[in-house]
Amino acid sequence: MVVNLLHKGKIGLAPMEGVIDALTRDLLTRQAGFDWTVTEFVRVVDTRLPPRVFYKHCPELTERPVATPNGVPVHLQLLGSDPRALAENARQALALGAISLDLNFGCPAKLVNRHDGGASLLRQPDRVYQAVKAVAEALDGAIPVTAKIRLGFANRRLAVTCAQATEAGGAARLVVHGRTRDEGYRPPAHWEWIGKVRHHLSIPVVANGDIWTLEDYWKARTLSGCCDVMLGRSALADPWLAPRIRYWQQTGERLAETTWEMRASVLQEYAALQRQHLPDRVVVSLVKQWLAQMRQGNAEADQHFQRLKRLTDLDALLGSLTPSASSLAAYEPA
Numbered sequence: 350m351v352v353n354l355l356h357k358g359k360i361g362l363a364p365m366e367g368v369i370d371a372l373t374r375d376l377l378t379r380q381a382g383f384d385w386t387v388t389e390f391v392r393v394v395d396t397r398l399p400p401r402v403f404y405k406h407c408p409e410l411t412e413r414p415v416a417t418p419n420g421v422p423v424h425l426q427l428l429g430s431d432p433r434a435l436a437e438n439a440r441q442a443l444a445l446g447a448i449s450l451d452l453n454f455g456c457p458a459k460l461v462n463r464h465d466g467g468a469s470l471l472r473q474p475d476r477v478y479q480a481v482k483a484v485a486e487a488l489d490g491a492i493p494v495t496a497k498i499r500l501g502f503a504n505r506r507l508a509v510t511c512a513q514a515t516e517a518g519g520a521a522r523l524v525v526h527g528r529t530r531d532e533g534y535r536p537p538a539h540w541e542w543i544g545k546v547r548h549h550l551s552i553p554v555v556a557n558g559d560i561w562t563l564e565d566y567w568k569a570r571t572l573s574g575c576c577d578v579m580l581g582r583s584a585l586a587d588p589w590l591a592p593r594i595r596y597w598q599q600t601g602e603r604l605a606e607t608t609w610e611m612r613a614s615v616l617q618e619y620a621a622l623q624r625q626h627l628p629d630r631v632v633v634s635l636v637k638q639w640l641a642q643m644r645q646g647n648a649e650a651d652q653h654f655q656r657l658k659r660l661t662d663l664d665a666l667l668g669s670l671t672p673s674a675s676s677l678a679a680y681e682p683a
């Protein structure tokens with residue numbers, strides 16, 4: 350039975366630079382669903398970064414345990430290529446109370462890749478190994494080091510070798526985003542390839558990429574053979590996806606579909622939290638950014654996005670999130 354097979358897996362909230370900050374982590378973990386979260390990457394070049402940089406990316410470091418208000422652990426992510434600098438910053442993060450360090454070998458951004466970071470290291474598995482090893486040695490078993498990779502840079506030829514390099518370097522867990530760097534975010538994510546990688550490793554492998562629905566969750570787990578998954582854009586598109594998976598794991602029943610009113614209430618709450626420390630014009634773009642993520646595969650959210658995208662005043666935007674039936678009817682194409 351499906352429930353028996355799949356009832357155990359953990360769910361991670363993916364790191365998303367410029368999108369998932371501490372407030373978003375808080376909102377997305379208020380209901381049971383996620384088992385861990387990861388910060389946006391801290392960019393490491395060649396120096397030891399001051400504590401304020403770590404606190405900015407991970408304000409949760411000021412609390413014990415290092416977790417969202419609802420108690421979901423927050424792991425800190427580093428992105429860099431210089432083993433010595435990564436090690437120094439790993440020690441700094443440890444001193445500030447980090448509970449787990451994740452290394453980003455998946456970032457496809459041209460600027461990051463040009464400066465020898467993120468997915469560009471996947472062309473040289475030995476450098477992946479050196480980076481993980483340096484951090485593992487710096488942490489000396491005090492906290493785990495984990496890694497996140499794509500299936501390769503231009504092709505999948507080195508997928509297994511890179512994954513093995515993370516394990517050999519001392520990674521305790523590996524997240525695999527089932528696409529190469531050159532595939533960007535183009536569907537599909539190759540879940541069966543994540544399975545090939547997993548087959549060669551003894552550390553836990555987490556499947557990531559394009560898990561948008563309960564059915565995708567089932568397929569991703571079946572094709573990859575992974576127990577655990579990580580959700581990125583879909584967690585924003587449908588903040589009830591992780592709770593829905595969790596509920597299904599526990600009961601075998603489906604939660605009702607997420608309504609526009611539920612999505613709108615998350616956006617309202619998000620704006621109220623962001624507004625406490627950011628100017629209204631910035632909050633307007635953040636709310637629209639999240640609303641744009643909600644359009645993915647959801648015609649109703651797309652309709653609301655089209656209706657709201659030109660509003661520039663925060664109060665007007667928030668006031669219009671849940672329109673009266675008549676104003677929505679007025680928008681509908683003839």
Ligand SMILES: Cc1cc2nc3c(=O)[nH]c(=O)nc-3n(C[C@H](O)[C@H](O)[C@H](O)COP(=O)(O)O)c2cc1C
Pocket residue numbers: 363364365366367368388389390426453454455456497526557558559560579580581582583
């Ligand atoms: C806007 C954006 C920002 C991202 N930032 C990060 C990041 O900081 N660190 C990282 O490892 N991955 C980052 N990713 C990749 C995601 O964590 C994830 O691997 C990818 O989106 C595939 O998963 P999904 O299909 O569930 O979204 C980012 C993705 C997006 C779309």
